[in-house]
Amino acid sequence: MKLDRRKFIGSGGLLAGGACLLPLFSACNSGKEGGESSYTGSGLKLSFEPFDLQLKHVFTIASFSRTTTPVMLVKIEWEGFVGCGEASMPPYLGESHETATKFLSSLKLDQFTDPFRLNEILAYVDGVAKGNCAAKASVDIALHDLIGKIVDKPWFQIWGYNQEDTPVTTFTIGIDKPEMVTEKVKEAAPYKMLKVKIGRGTDEEMINTIRKVTDIPLCVDVNQGWKDKHEALDKIHWLKEQGVVFVEQPMDKYDLDTMAWLTQHSPLPTIADEGVQRLVDVPKLKGAYSGINIKLMKCTGLREAHKMLNVARALDMKVMIGCMTETSCGVSAAAQLSPMVDWADLDGNLLISNDPYEGVIVQNGKVILPNRSGIGII
Amino acid sequence: MKLDRRKFIGSGGLLAGGACLLPLFSACNSGKEGGESSYTGSGLKLSFEPFDLQLKHVFTIASFSRTTTPVMLVKIEWEGFVGCGEASMPPYLGESHETATKFLSSLKLDQFTDPFRLNEILAYVDGVAKGNCAAKASVDIALHDLIGKIVDKPWFQIWGYNQEDTPVTTFTIGIDKPEMVTEKVKEAAPYKMLKVKIGRGTDEEMINTIRKVTDIPLCVDVNQGWKDKHEALDKIHWLKEQGVVFVEQPMDKYDLDTMAWLTQHSPLPTIADEGVQRLVDVPKLKGAYSGINIKLMKCTGLREAHKMLNVARALDMKVMIGCMTETSCGVSAAAQLSPMVDWADLDGNLLISNDPYEGVIVQNGKVILPNRSGIGII
Numbered sequence: 001m002k003l004d005r006r007k008f009i010g011s012g013g014l015l016a017g018g019a020c021l022l023p024l025f026s027a028c029n030s031g032k033e034g035g036e037s038s039y040t041g042s043g044l045k046l047s048f049e050p051f052d053l054q055l056k057h058v059f060t061i062a063s064f065s066r067t068t069t070p071v072m073l074v075k076i077e078w079e080g081f082v083g084c085g086e087a088s089m090p091p092y093l094g095e096s097h098e099t100a101t102k103f104l105s106s107l108k109l110d111q112f113t114d115p116f117r118l119n120e121i122l123a124y125v126d127g128v129a130k131g132n133c134a135a136k137a138s139v140d141i142a143l144h145d146l147i148g149k150i151v152d153k154p155w156f157q158i159w160g161y162n163q164e165d166t167p168v169t170t171f172t173i174g175i176d177k178p179e180m181v182t183e184k185v186k187e188a189a190p191y192k193m194l195k196v197k198i199g200r201g202t203d204e205e206m207i208n209t210i211r212k213v214t215d216i217p218l219c220v221d222v223n224q225g226w227k228d229k230h231e232a233l234d235k236i237h238w239l240k241e242q243g244v245v246f247v248e249q250p251m252d253k254y255d256l257d258t259m260a261w262l263t264q265h266s267p268l269p270t271i272a273d274e275g276v277q278r279l280v281d282v283p284k285l286k287g288a289y290s291g292i293n294i295k296l297m298k299c300t301g302l303r304e305a306h307k308m309l310n311v312a313r314a315l316d317m318k319v320m321i322g323c324m325t326e327t328s329c330g331v332s333a334a335a336q337l338s339p340m341v342d343w344a345d346l347d348g349n350l351l352i353s354n355d356p357y358e359g360v361i362v363q364n365g366k367v368i369l370p371n372r373s374g375i376g377i378i
Numbered sequence: 379m380k381l382d383r384r385k386f387i388g389s390g391g392l393l394a395g396g397a398c399l400l401p402l403f404s405a406c407n408s409g410k411e412g413g414e415s416s417y418t419g420s421g422l423k424l425s426f427e428p429f430d431l432q433l434k435h436v437f438t439i440a441s442f443s444r445t446t447t448p449v450m451l452v453k454i455e456w457e458g459f460v461g462c463g464e465a466s467m468p469p470y471l472g473e474s475h476e477t478a479t480k481f482l483s484s485l486k487l488d489q490f491t492d493p494f495r496l497n498e499i500l501a502y503v504d505g506v507a508k509g510n511c512a513a514k515a516s517v518d519i520a521l522h523d524l525i526g527k528i529v530d531k532p533w534f535q536i537w538g539y540n541q542e543d544t545p546v547t548t549f550t551i552g553i554d555k556p557e558m559v560t561e562k563v564k565e566a567a568p569y570k571m572l573k574v575k576i577g578r579g580t581d582e583e584m585i586n587t588i589r590k591v592t593d594i595p596l597c598v599d600v601n602q603g604w605k606d607k608h609e610a611l612d613k614i615h616w617l618k619e620q621g622v623v624f625v626e627q628p629m630d631k632y633d634l635d636t637m638a639w640l641t642q643h644s645p646l647p648t649i650a651d652e653g654v655q656r657l658v659d660v661p662k663l664k665g666a667y668s669g670i671n672i673k674l675m676k677c678t679g680l681r682e683a684h685k686m687l688n689v690a691r692a693l694d695m696k697v698m699i700g701c702m703t704e705t706s707c708g709v710s711a712a713a714q715l716s717p718m719v720d721w722a723d724l725d726g727n728l729l730i731s732n733d734p735y736e737g738v739i740v741q742n743g744k745v746i747l748p749n750r751s752g753i754g755i756i
Contacts, residue, residue, distance in 0.1 A: 119717075153494070158494075160494060283693055314657055314689040
């Protein structure tokens, strides 16, 4: 972890349940560390710190632009082991430093003395309040990191997946003027697939600009930007000719009938993003979309994400794993599932300039999972 | 393990891939044991031995009777760790000592040097030949036991479940004459729920006989024995009045339309048993049954069973975990999932007189998971 340790302690990461500050609030680079003598009980100790991610580029999608993303960095400590988690909270999703602070402060994790009772602990966390999905995910991720460190295995191994099966990740190109798009695509040369944000009336310009620079596979994320299904279908046919391999959230997330028509007629797979949040949504989307984009911050974390993956597979649906702008903490957690997905959009940490962690990396466009226990970050 | 060690070795448990006999083919009561010096490679070493389970009572269901069940006891060894598995092969399911020997002999598990690549290994095993589900399950169970021993945790913990959430198990009462049924029900006094086999024309006699002895909750397993849906519905209404809580496989497993009608009208949950085998079946059964009975020997083992559990839950279906007549090996493996089911029918090891293992036990009718790594057997 690259954050200054004293700064983190000094910021007074709040502790739920009235417990005292941890005496050694240190890195996520090891399993057990420090002595146990300083812990007065064997309950889980939660602490957290607000942090602002600095974006390398102004980020524009169909509905807004921004230059920072607020996150919450979370740690859970138990018997000398430390697990790290993160809540990434793009403003349009309704969570913030304030809501996450309120939610995390209300948790009484010290009532749990066995982190392996993950089902019970996360059911409790989920039941404390509605919403707060990113804050819930931060606890889920930290617990997974903690458990992985205790058994000294990365989660991709605990789940039985093969490190070599990781996909390439897309790199996201936001909506911008042609000269800026050209510049960004040139910077993205190391990547083997681009995710192009469209849906604000400049779709053809975006694609044509990119195709002047590169012929690698593209996918597009419309962010509900298209309004007419026939026009949408025409665009998809054109996009297929341009080497686009799938279309994310083409239309209104609430209009499943229109989406079912479009999916039935579309020559490219359609993927739900805004249209899917949690496990309960997945069976309802069968037929309306070809697949789903799973994001830890939407679905409350790895445990539910893994179930969504398995349920989508059982329903013969495609699976994509995505992220928000996040540190390497959130992205490395999501990447543990990536050996089992069709496509990955795990560039969230690559879009920021102040990542406090190291974790998953991208080599020749491919997601490379570190050989470290837990979620694999230091 | 209570089997005589020399007998096991002497029987010449076959080894796949032409490897030599293991020098110390010993118990499942520990993780790492013996030295590593005797292993020439780091590939997985598979060995197996045919065994016949002796049933305490002649077992009669709607279609046949028997007094023994052939099983295959399996071990997988890797870097000094030993995992145990089992294939239980009731004759009506088509597997036998011969088919399992052929299947297991054909596996080249020594090509795999990392047991944590469970997904890849089990995909290979599943792809070697069609069918052979119990033989496949024996490999799956042994690998889970092996992995659990390596990380030194039981699987219920690795999956994040709570040991205290285990259900009561049903105890099975086969179809028999009233005096024998009365005798068996009296013997079953320690159990808190009985599973009554019916469907051979003596349904009312069976239930009435049992109700003269006990008023504990019952479930019934019709084993496809009912032929008319209206008659079936009448019986279910009557059974509900007799304190029956669910009905397993009331009618022909192939007639989903009839089952959908019956499930829609039934005042009790209907559970698929013969009608469900593997993960791929589960989404197709939504609407036709209220739930499914998962058995490791049908679905190729714990990995697929766990997915079936999660998919059934996502589809808002009930889940029951069952077993064949099995040793404590197969039953203890299945029991690892039992904290998450609605009902358990895990009496397979209680019905036999020559169980070579110790594992899960039943106390006051409730399944008690041992605090041992892997699948929890010695």
